[in-house]
Amino acid sequence: MPDQAQLIPGTLDLLILKAVSLGPLHGYGVLLRIGQISGQTLLIEQGALYPALFRLLRQGLLQASWGISENNRRAKFYELTTQGRKRLGEETEGWNRIAGAMASVLSATPEEI
Amino acid sequence: MRLFASISSIASAIFRRSQTNSELEEELRSHIQHRADDLERTGLSHAEATRRAAVEFGGLVHYKEESHASMGTMGARFLENLIGDLQIGLRALRKSPGFTLVAIATLALGIGANAVVFSVLNAFILKPLNLPGAESLYMIERGKDLSPQQSYPDYLDLRDRNRSFDGLAAYSIAPVGLDTGNNPAPAWVYEASGNYFDILGAQPFLGRFFHASDEHGHNSSPYIVLSYGYWQSRFQANPAVVGSTVQMNKHPFTILGVAPPGFRGSELFYSPDFWVPIVDKGQVEGYDSLNARDSRGIWLVGRLKPEVTSAQATADLASIAAYLSKTYKKDDDETTFSLAHPGLLGDMLGGPVRAFMTALMLLAGLILLAACANLGSLFAARTADRSREIALRLALGSSRNRILRQLLTEAVLISLTGGAAGLAGGLVLLRWLSAWQPVPNFPINLPVNPDARVYLVSLLLAFVSGLLFGLVPLRQVLRANPYQIVKSGATGAAGRRFTFRDVLLVLQVAVCAVLVTSSLVAVRGLLRSLHSNFGFQPQNAMLVDTDLDMAGYDGDRVAPMQRRMIEALQTIPGTTAVGLIDHPPLALGWSTETVFEDNATDFSTSKAAAESMMYRVSPAYLQVAGTTLLAGRDFTWHDDKNVPRVAVVNREFARKLFHSETEAIGRYYTFSDGSRIQVVGLVEDGKYRTLTEDQQPAMFLPILQSPSSASWLIIRSNRDPQQLATAIESTLHTLDPGLPFTVRTWTREMDSALFASRVATVALGVLGGLGAMLAITGIFGMASYSVSKRLRELGIRIALGAQHREVLRAALGRSLRLLTIGSVAGLLLGIAATRVLAFIVYQATPRDPLVLAGAILAMLLVGLVATLIPAMRALSVDPLILLREE
Numbered sequence: 001m002p003d004q005a006q007l008i009p010g011t012l013d014l015l016i017l018k019a020v021s022l023g024p025l026h027g028y029g030v031l032l033r034i035g036q037i038s039g040q041t042l043l044i045e046q047g048a049l050y051p052a053l054f055r056l057l058r059q060g061l062l063q064a065s066w067g068i069s070e071n072n073r074r075a076k077f078y079e080l081t082t083q084g085r086k087r088l089g090e091e092t093e094g095w096n097r098i099a100g101a102m103a104s105v106l107s108a109t110p111e112e113i
Numbered sequence: 114m115r116l117f118a119s120i121s122s123i124a125s126a127i128f129r130r131s132q133t134n135s136e137l138e139e140e141l142r143s144h145i146q147h148r149a150d151d152l153e154r155t156g157l158s159h160a161e162a163t164r165r166a167a168v169e170f171g172g173l174v175h176y177k178e179e180s181h182a183s184m185g186t187m188g189a190r191f192l193e194n195l196i197g198d199l200q201i202g203l204r205a206l207r208k209s210p211g212f213t214l215v216a217i218a219t220l221a222l223g224i225g226a227n228a229v230v231f232s233v234l235n236a237f238i239l240k241p242l243n244l245p246g247a248e249s250l251y252m253i254e255r256g257k258d259l260s261p262q263q264s265y266p267d268y269l270d271l272r273d274r275n276r277s278f279d280g281l282a283a284y285s286i287a288p289v290g291l292d293t294g295n296n297p298a299p300a301w302v303y304e305a306s307g308n309y310f311d312i313l314g315a316q317p318f319l320g321r322f323f324h325a326s327d328e329h330g331h332n333s334s335p336y337i338v339l340s341y342g343y344w345q346s347r348f349q350a351n352p353a354v355v356g357s358t359v360q361m362n363k364h365p366f367t368i369l370g371v372a373p374p375g376f377r378g379s380e381l382f383y384s385p386d387f388w389v390p391i392v393d394k395g396q397v398e399g400y401d402s403l404n405a406r407d408s409r410g411i412w413l414v415g416r417l418k419p420e421v422t423s424a425q426a427t428a429d430l431a432s433i434a435a436y437l438s439k440t441y442k443k444d445d446d447e448t449t450f451s452l453a454h455p456g457l458l459g460d461m462l463g464g465p466v467r468a469f470m471t472a473l474m475l476l477a478g479l480i481l482l483a484a485c486a487n488l489g490s491l492f493a494a495r496t497a498d499r500s501r502e503i504a505l506r507l508a509l510g511s512s513r514n515r516i517l518r519q520l521l522t523e524a525v526l527i528s529l530t531g532g533a534a535g536l537a538g539g540l541v542l543l544r545w546l547s548a549w550q551p552v553p554n555f556p557i558n559l560p561v562n563p564d565a566r567v568y569l570v571s572l573l574l575a576f577v578s579g580l581l582f583g584l585v586p587l588r589q590v591l592r593a594n595p596y597q598i599v600k601s602g603a604t605g606a607a608g609r610r611f612t613f614r615d616v617l618l619v620l621q622v623a624v625c626a627v628l629v630t631s632s633l634v635a636v637r638g639l640l641r642s643l644h645s646n647f648g649f650q651p652q653n654a655m656l657v658d659t660d661l662d663m664a665g666y667d668g669d670r671v672a673p674m675q676r677r678m679i680e681a682l683q684t685i686p687g688t689t690a691v692g693l694i695d696h697p698p699l700a701l702g703w704s705t706e707t708v709f710e711d712n713a714t715d716f717s718t719s720k721a722a723a724e725s726m727m728y729r730v731s732p733a734y735l736q737v738a739g740t741t742l743l744a745g746r747d748f749t750w751h752d753d754k755n756v757p758r759v760a761v762v763n764r765e766f767a768r769k770l771f772h773s774e775t776e777a778i779g780r781y782y783t784f785s786d787g788s789r790i791q792v793v794g795l796v797e798d799g800k801y802r803t804l805t806e807d808q809q810p811a812m813f814l815p816i817l818q819s820p821s822s823a824s825w826l827i828i829r830s831n832r833d834p835q836q837l838a839t840a841i842e843s844t845l846h847t848l849d850p851g852l853p854f855t856v857r858t859w860t861r862e863m864d865s866a867l868f869a870s871r872v873a874t875v876a877l878g879v880l881g882g883l884g885a886m887l888a889i890t891g892i893f894g895m896a897s898y899s900v901s902k903r904l905r906e907l908g909i910r911i912a913l914g915a916q917h918r919e920v921l922r923a924a925l926g927r928s929l930r931l932l933t934i935g936s937v938a939g940l941l942l943g944i945a946a947t948r949v950l951a952f953i954v955y956q957a958t959p960r961d962p963l964v965l966a967g968a969i970l971a972m973l974l975v976g977l978v979a980t981l982i983p984a985m986r987a988l989s990v991d992p993l994i995l996l997r998e999e
Contacts, residue, residue, distance in 0.1 A: 027140065028147035046148070046169055047176035050141065055183040071150045075143045 012044065012052050014095060017080065017088040020062060026075035027053060053078060061087050137180055145170055172509075198522035205523060212495060213527065216488055219890060220531025220578065221538060222883050223484030228539035228563075228571045230477040233546075234470045236561040238463075242379060242456055245314035246416070250379065251423065251452045253281075253413045253430065259451065261458050262409040265391070265402065267437060267445065268306075271413065274433050277426035281415035282309040286383060287397050290663025290853035292360035293347070297853040299663070300343070300386040303378055304397055304411075307334070307390060312416050313379060319344075320355035320370025323390055331401060334390035335366045341374040343386040361389070363665030363851070364396045379414045379455045382462075384558065398662065400822070406444040407707075407718075407785065414455050423452050443785070446717040469873065476631075476880050479624045483884065485578045486617035487891040489585030492524060494898035496586035517587065524583025525576060532575025536568070585617075615927075618895055619935040625888035625975070626939020630968040632881025634943075635874040637964050639867070647699060648763070648799015650739030651859035655837055656697065657682075657826040657845065658862075659854035671822050674849070676750070678826060679731060681848055685840045687832035692737035695729040695821035698801045698811075700862055708812070710770065711781040711789065722782070723769045725762075726801045726811035729821045735761065735796060735813065737827045745778040745794035752815035759815065761794035766810035790814075804870060827859065834858050885975055888935075892979035896928040900983040907990045917988060924987035925980050932979075936972040943968065 019025060019033040027049055034042055056062045061084035069075040080088065145166045152162035167173075206213040241247035253271065254261050263271075265283065272281040283306040291300045303309075307325035315322070318341060327334045337359070339348065348354045358365050366389070377384045391411065395401030402408035417426055430450035437445040457463035496503070503516055543561050661671050675693055682691045696702055707721040732748045734740075745761065752759055760782075762770075767777035774795060781789050790812075801809050830837050838856045845854060864871075900907070907920055915923075 026143070026147070028144045045171060046144065047141075047171040047173065050137075050144075050176055051179035051183045054180050058183065069143075069147065071147055073143060073146055073150075074139070075147070076140045 011095075012048070013056060014088075014091045015042065015044070016049070016052055016056060017061065017084060017091065020078050021080050021085065021088055024067075024077045024079040026067075026069055026077050028075075029069075030078070056084070060084075133181075134177075137177060141170070141173065141177070195522070198519050199526065201519060202523040202526050206526065209495075212491065215890060216491060216527045217531040217534060219484050219488055219887065220528050220575070221535035222886065223481040223535065223578070224528075224532040224571055224575050225535030225539045225542075226480050226880065226883055227474075227477045227574055228536050228567060229542050229546075230470070230473050231570055232539070232543055232561050232563045232567045234474050235564070235566055237381060237457065238467055238470060239566075240564070242381070243375065244379065249417045249419065250313075250414055250455050251417055251426070252379075252455045252458075253415065254451050254453045255409075256449060259453065259464075260409070261412050261453065263411055263413050264406050264409045264444070265394075265411060266404065266406040266441075267409075267448075268411060268413055270437060271430070271433055271450075274436070275415075275426075275429055277417060277421045277429040278415035279418050280308050280312040281413055282306045282312045283391055283411045283413050284309060284378065285391070285411040286385070287394075288660060288663075289361050289389075289397055290363075290660070291347075291386075292363075292851070292853075295850075297360075297664070297851055298347075299658075299853045299855060300347075301383075302337075302397065303385040303388045304391040304394055305378075305388050307392075309378075309388070310338075312414070315372060315376050317370040318373040319352055320368070322372075323369055323388075328390060328392045330392065331403060332364075332393050332395050334392050335364065335396075336369045336390060337361065337366045338369050338388040339371045340377065340385055340387055341372055342384065344371045347386070362396055362663045380458065381456045381560065382558065384560075398660075400662075406441055412458065427452055442717050444718065446719045465869075473876055473880075476628060476877075480628070480880060480883055480887065481574060481578060483621040483624045483887045483891070485582045486621045487887050487894065488524075488527075488578075488582035489617060490891065490898065491894045492520070492582055493586045494894055494901075496520065497898070497902065520586060521580065521583040525579035528575045528579025528582075529572075532571055532578075535575075536571045539563075539571075615931055618891055618928075618931050619938070621891045622888050622932055622935025622972075623939035623942060625884035626936045626968065626972055627943040628877070628881040628884030629971045630940055630943025630964070632874075632877040633964045633967045633971070634961070635870070635877040637961060637967075639870050639874045645804070646797075646799070648740055648797055648801075649698065651863050653829065653831065654737070654739075654859040655828045655830065655834060655841060655856060656859050656862050657824075657828070657841060657854050657856050659826075659845075659852060660823045661852070662822040664849055664852040666822060671820055672817055675731065675816065675824055678824070678845065678848060681844050682826060682828055682841060685828070685830070685837070685844060687837070688828055688830045690733055690737040690829045692734035692827045693731035693816060694734050694738070694825050694827065695816070695823045697738075697825050697827070697859075697862070698726075698728070698799060699804070700825075703802055706812075707785055708770065709783045709785065711783060713783055716785040716787070721785075723766065723810045725766055725769075726809050728811065728813045729816045729819045730813050731816050734827070735794075737829050740799065741797045743795045743797060744775070745792070747794060748813075748815040750817070753817035758788060758790045758818050759793045760790045761796055761813040762792050763796050763798050763811045765798050765808045766812055767792070767795055769810050804867070885971065888972075888975050889979045892928055892932055892976060893982070895931070896925055896980045896983035897986070899927060900924050900987045904990060907987055911990055920987055920990075921984055925984055928980060928983075929976060932972070932976045936969075936976075940965075940968055940972075 015034050016030055019030050019037070022033065022037075025033055028046075030053070031044055031046060031049060034044060053062065057064060057078075060081060062078045063081050064076050064078050066074060067077045145163075148169060149159075149162040149166040152165055153159055157165065170176075242250065244250065252261055253263065255263060263283070268281070268283045272278075272283075275281065285304050287302055287304055288299055289302050290297045292298075307323055307328040310317075310322035311324060317338070320338075322338055323334060323336045327336060339354075344350060344354070354368050355370055356368065358367050360366070372388070378388075389397055392403070394403050402410065417423065421429075427450075430452070434445075434448045434450050438448050454463065457466050506516060507513065540563060543563060547558065547560050547562070549558060661674055666674050679691045679693055682688060696704065704727050705724050706727040707718060708723050708725050709716060709720065710722050713720065713722075730748070732750055732752070735742055735747050742761070743764070747761070748759070762777065764774050767774045770782050771777045771780050771792075777792050777795055779792065781791050783789050794813075796813070798808055799811070800806065801811055828837070828841065832840075841856050845852060903924065907924055910920055910923060
C-alpha cells in the first residue's frame with residue numbers, strides 16, 4: 001500500500017475517539033472504521049490499537065461492555081462517555097487550529113513576506 | 114498486621130490482574146478471529162486466514178505488556194516478571210557453570226569474611242552484655258593508663274561514698290583446688306562481692322546466690338555458687354549437690370546454688386567454674402590482701418542510677434579520688450577514676466580489641482569491595498560476550514529496562530547464593546571459634562553467637578554487592594545498538610583511556626597488595642617472636658603449676674614443702690635441674706612492686722623510682738630457666754630470713770635505679786615498707802607481661818625471704834615430655850596425694866603469650882590469601898576480556914609478522930600496567946598500615962627486606978598466574994581462521 005500515510009504521533013487517540021463517536025465499536029471495528037473514513041489512507045498496526053484503547057478507558061473517555069458482533073462472535077464494544085465527547089470536541093478544535101496553521105505556513109510564498 | 118496487609122494487597126493485585134489478563138486475552142483473540150473472518154471472506158482457507166490474522170496482529174506478548182502498562186496493572190506484573198527473570202537468570206547461569214561458580218565462590222569468600230568479622234565485632238563490641246539492663250553497667254578504671262585493677266580498701270570507699278551507682282560490685286579471677294572427696298583438681302573461680310549477683314541482675318538456676326548479707330568479715334562466708342557448665346561437667350548435673358559441702362583449698366565450703374546456663378559474669382572471654390565470696394580471699398588465694406590498699410588486683414562493675422549521666426558519675430568519682438589521694442597519700446597519691454564499658458576488662462583488653470576489630474572490619478569491607486569490583490568486570494565481560502543475545506532481544510521488542518532488570522536479577526541471584534554459602538561457611542568457622550580454648554588450663558574462650566543482626570547485615574551486604582557489580586554493565590546495555598551488533602558482531606570499541614573498570618581493578622589490586630603485605634608482616638613477626646629472646650629458654654622444659662594453699666599449706670609449712678618438691682623432682686632420671694618461681698614470665702598474671710631509691714624517706718607512689726616486675730624464685734631458678742646471669746651471684750638456700758634481704762635484677766632495673774649496669778652489684782634499694790634490699794646479681798633483660806611490651810624493670814627475690822604459696826616448678830630434662838610428665842605426676846603424688854597440679858611443657862604454656870599475635874596472624878593470613886585470590890581472578894577476568902575483545906586485532910598483527918613479545922605486549926600490557934600501579938600503591942599503603950600492626954604483633958616491621966621481597970614476589974606470582982591463560986590464548990591466535998570468520 002504505497003499511499004499509506006505514516007501516522008503522526010499522538011493522533012491515534014483522537015482517531016479512536018472520532019471512530020467510536022459514530023457509534024459503539026469493538027476493537028477490530030475501530031480499525032475498520034478508521035480505514036473506511038480515511039479512505040484506507042490511515043492504517044493502524046492492529047496490536048498497537050489496544051494499549052491506546054485501554055489508556056482512553058482508564059482516563060474515563062471511553063466505556064466498554066461485552067456484546068455480540070455482526071459476525072456472531074463475543075466482542076468488547078467501546079463507546080464515548082460524556083467526558084470523552086467533550087474531549088473529542090476540544091481535540092478536534094485544537095487539531096483544526098494546528099492543521100490550518102500548518103497549511104498556511106506551508107503554502108506561504110516569498111511575495112507574502 | 115502490616116505484613117499481612119501487604120501480602121493480601123499483593124495477592125489481590127495478582128488476582129485482579131489474572132482477571133484482567135484473561136479478559137484481555139479473550140478480547141485480543143476476538144480481534145484476531147474477526148480479522149480471520151474477513152480474510153476468509155476474501156477466499157482464503159480457514160487455517161490460512163487464522164494464521165495470517167495472527168501474523169498481521171504482530172507481537173501479541175509485546176502488546177499485552179503495553180496494554181497492561183496502560184491499564185495500570187503493572188504492580189502485580191512486577192512479581193510475575195520477577196519470577197520470569199529468575200527463571201531466565203537460572204537458565205543463563207546454568208549455561209555458563211564456570212562463570213557462575215567463580216562468581217559465587219568469589220562472593221562467598223567476600224561475604225563469609227565479612228560475616229565472621231562482623232559477628233566477632235558484634236559479639237565483643239557492638240552488643241551489650243547478655244545481662245538485664247546491661248547499658249547501665251560500667252567498670253571503674255584508675256589512673257592515666259586506665260587500669261581496671263583496684264584494691265579492696267579503695268573499693269569499699271568507692272562503694273560507700275559514691276552517689277551515682279545503685280550498687281558497685283568487686284570481682285577477680287583466681288585458681289583454687291576443689292576436692293569433692295579425694296579428687297582434688299584445679300578450678301578457676303570468680304571471687305565476687307556479696308552484692309555481685311544482685312547488681313548483675315542474675316537469678317539462680319538452682320538453690321540461691323550469696324548476697325551482701327552473707328558477708329561478715331574475712332573468711333566468714335564459706336559458700337560457693339557453681340556455674341551451669343561446671344555443675345554439668347564436674348557434678349553430672351546432680352541437683353542434690355546444692356547444700357552439700359566440698360573442700361576448697363582444704364577449707365569446707367557449702368554449695369549454695371547453680372547459676373543459670375549462659376551466665377558467666379561481666380567478662381566476655383572468661384567462663385568461671387564457680388563463684389566464691391571475695392571476703393574469703395585469704396582462703397582462696399592463701400594470702401589475704403583485703404586490707405592492703407596498694408594491692409590492686411580486683412575489678413569493679415557498677416550499675417549507674419537511671420537518673421545519673423556518665424558525666425555526673427565521673428564528677429562524683431573525681432571527688433572520691435580527691436578524698437582518697439588526700440587521705441591515703443602513700444598508696445593513692447594522684448588517683449583518678451574514669452568509667453569504662455564492661456566486657457573486656459574495660460580498656461585493658463577493650464582498647465586493643467576494638468582497634469584490631471575495627472581494622473579487620475575495614476579490611477573485610479575492602480575485600481568485599483574488591484570482590485564486587487572483580488565481579489563487576491566479570492559481569493561486564495560477560496555482558497560483552499552476550500551482546501548478540503542482548504541485541505537480539507532488543508530487536509525483538511524487549512525494552513532496555515527489562516534487559517537491565519534481567520541482568521540485575523542474575524547478579525542478585527549470584528550474590529544471594531554466594532552470600533548464603535559465605536554465611537554458612539562463616540557459621541561453621543564461628544562455631545569452631547566459640548569452642549576454641551586458646552589458653553591451656555584456663556577457661557578462656559570467645560563466645561560468638563551470631564544473632565539476627567549478623568544475618569541481616571550479611572543479607573544486606575550480599576544484596577548491595579549484587580546491585581553494585583550488577584550495575585557495572587549498565588552503560589554497555591544502554592548504549593548497545595542492536596542493529597549494529599546484529600549486523601557486524603560486537604566490535605569492541607576498546608577505548609584507550611582509563612575507564613571506571615580500570616580504576617576498580619587498580620583499587621582491587623591495591624587492596625590485595627595491602628593485605629598480602631600486612632599478612633606477610635604478621636607471619637614474619639610471629640615467626641620472629643617464636644624465636645626471639647624472652648630472657649628465658651622455654652624449649653625442653655616442663656612446668657608444674659600448683660599452689661600449695663590449694664592443699665592447705667600455709668605460713669611456715671610452705672617453704673619446706675617447696676624445697677621437698679624440688680629435691681624430689683631432682684631424683685627423676687634424666688633431670689638436669691629443677692627450679693621454682695611464683696609466676697613464670699609471659700604467663701597469665703604477674704605481680705609488680707614499687708621500688709624506691711636507697712635513701713628515700715617519702716614512700717608515696719609519685720616518688721617511686723620504678724614499678725618493677727617481681728618474681729619470687731628458688732635457688733637455681735635462673736639456671737633452669739636459662740636466664741643468663743651477667744654479673745654477681747645466684748641465690749642459695751642460705752638466702753633465708755636470717756640474713757639481710759637480697760635480689761637479682763635485670764639490666765633495665767639497674768639502669769632505672771642506679772643509672773649504671775656495672776655498678777649495680779652491691780647497691781641497695783628499698784620497698785615502700787622501708788625494707789632495704791641489696792642487689793647481688795644482674796641478669797639479662799627479658800619479656801615479662803606481653804611480647805610487645807616496652808622493656809620492663811624486673812627483680813628476682815629469693816623465695817625463702819619473700820614466701821609465696823603459688824609454685825611453678827620448672828624441670829629441665831632431656832627425656833621425652835610424655836614420660837617425664839608421668840614421672841613428675843607420680844613423684845608429686847607420693848609427696849602429697851592431696852595436692853592439685855597440672856603438668857605441661859613450657860612451650861605449650863607460652864601459647865597464652867603468643868595468643869594475640871597468633872590470632873592476628875591467622876586473621877591477616879586468611880584475609881591476605883583472600884585478597885590474593887581476588888586479585889588473581891580480577892586480573893584474569895580483565896586480561897581474558899581484553900584478549901577476547903582484541904582477538905581480531907591480534908590475528909592481524911600476527912599475520913603481519915608480529916613477534917611473540919609484541920603480541921603479548923599488545924594483549925596484556927594494559928592489565929600488567931594496572932597490576933603494577935595497584936601493587937605499588939598497595940605496597941606503600943601496606944607499609945603504612947603495618948605501623949598499626951606493630952601494637953599487636955611482635956616486631957612487626959615493614960622495613961624488613963624479606964617482607965618487601967615476599968610481597969613483591971607474591972604480587973608477581975599473582976600477575977603471572979592470572980595472565981598465563983589469556984597470554985597463551987593470545988599467542989595461539991590463528992590469523993587465518995579469525996580473518997575467514999569475519
